[in-house]
Amino acid sequence: MAETNQDLHLEDLTKRFGDFAAVRDLTLTVPNGTFFALLGPSGCGKTTTLRMVAGLEDPTVGRISIGDQDITRLRPYKRPVNTVFQSYALFPHLTIFENVAFGLRRRGVKDYRQKTLDMIELVQLGPYAGRKPAQLSGGQQQRVALGRALINEPGVLLLDEPLGALDLKLRRQMQIELKRIQTEIEVTFVHVTHDQEEAMTMADTIAVMNQGVIEQMGAPEDLYENPVTTFVANFLGQSNLIMTDIIDGTGAEVIVDCQGQKIGVSPERSHAQGRKAWLGIRPEKIFASHVGEGEQADTNVLRGGRISDVSFIGVSTQYLVAMPWEQELMVFEQNTGRRPLFNNGDQVDLSWSSEHAFLLDADQDAHAGMMTPEDRE
């Protein structure tokens, strides 16, 4: 299977329900054998996208193909695609064995017995083959759903938040297992999730989706280190966003006026169009120091901060630093134990290397994609 070109292409895919566009002009390519994650908040169109690939929903506009084969109008049961459903959708009247064997038997595969037993071994459900789905735990059911889809050796496996119903510990365990199986059999996985950590640990490529469109697509590190929209900056991890004026965008560094202090940003990280821009910097990239102690040649410095909150997390300490322009910035510091913690009210300077900041278009909402504490669990 690895030799034949089985890349999944979506071109200008749009799905409207009445007037409402659930998915808009989606174009992407998933290379054969890679792990692709579709990440986005609830209701952004992830399931709708998957359902179009599976053939359970007809696209309003656009084209879907696998390799050279156009599958846009193919009925679901004719597509080389299988799905692990958000709700598992196991057949309650069939045993685990019969559930897993279902696809093979429908296609008339002769030696389905041995293959089914092998698959049940792979997903580590050997002792449960004769049970009904209702007699299994959530994690076991999830593995049945996975085995039932994988056994068909699909060109593309679609996974719709398959780990959503599991508790945190089991979810981490299954993430590792999924990744192991994916590398073992080299099938293309398109994995839908709204858990950014899950997407980052598992995927080769992440597409961040918001309100029916893809905001940014790339390797997890790229998305995290160099986001191009405020939504991505806030949805993947956390970011400090400060309103700035661009002074000079022509030199080796883009120079901005950050509330009266000059800051440089490397041009490949500048995604701002107009004269104003959001200056973005991750909390863990900022180094707080007592006034006058943190100066180095290649760093940017913001002066005049005052520690306004200290939370000791264990592995790190999270500070809120009140700046002279009435904004509080987040600063995370690892607990290396090399220096004492700051106290509330301490005067600090904040510094970071210029390759760590990024500039985003000023028209965007600085709060886009921010998660409330409940969203983060």
Added chain:
Amino acid sequence: MTHGVVPPPATTAAVDGAMARRRGWGWLLLVPGMLYLAVFFVFPTVQLFLTSLYDPSGNYVQGYTLTWHFANYLDAIRDTWNLFVRSFIYAGIATGVCLLFGYPLAYAIAFKAGRWKNFMLVLVIAPFFTSFLLRTMSWRTILADQGPLADFLRTVHILPHDGRLLATSVAVVAGLTYNFMPFMTLPLFASLDKVDHRLIEAAGDLYSSPFTGFRKVTFPLSLPGVVSGTLLCFIPACGDYINAELLGTPKQYMVGNRIQSAFLTEHNYPLAASLSLILMAIVVVMVVAYVRRVGTEELV
């Protein structure tokens, strides 16, 4: 475990007491139903059983004596076995036709009716708004020798020139089918309506054509409805006598007709009672055999 975590004994006793009380209440809930059954089912059944063993030479003017006359059963079977056979055949065919027509109907209401679902359900039970007897009487008009239906069937040569619809087995079975159709459709609908659409999508995702998906997923999941629907049709149809009486002739009479005339016309209570009990026994055996066969293998 620290001392604070262990509940003091007094609390445990209190919890046990509360649970015992709760269990006691649970039993109390059964009382009205049990009482009702005892008065209106167990007592009459015992009475019926005793009646079936009365001396058959008695009559209702002079009264009967209980002589444990088990030969009543043999007499009943010998004289009416053909009525039993006919009853089961008619009821079986009617149940089969109900299933054949009721399933697509229930399927359509559950999966395709959309916002008309409730309206269509009302239509299914609408016949209950008028009496069973009246509805069966009106079938006489529909099937009448000079009625439009018979005329039409004669014109297209499905029915011979002197052929009739009324007063035939077809009429009786058609009446039974019509009268028991809602008892088939409603349980079927209830089962089909519960079938998770995502399971059907999953079957499609796993290479099932719509028909295979139906055969392997939807239908097996609707089996509880099939079982209860067929039972709700078959059992009352076996004992029915109105349809045979109004739409048939004595040649189409079923066991119910014989029981009715033995009780109400001839006042031959021992015969009527033994016929009733034989019918009950056969139906119970058939139902148990049926539920066991379908139930253990296929039901969820």
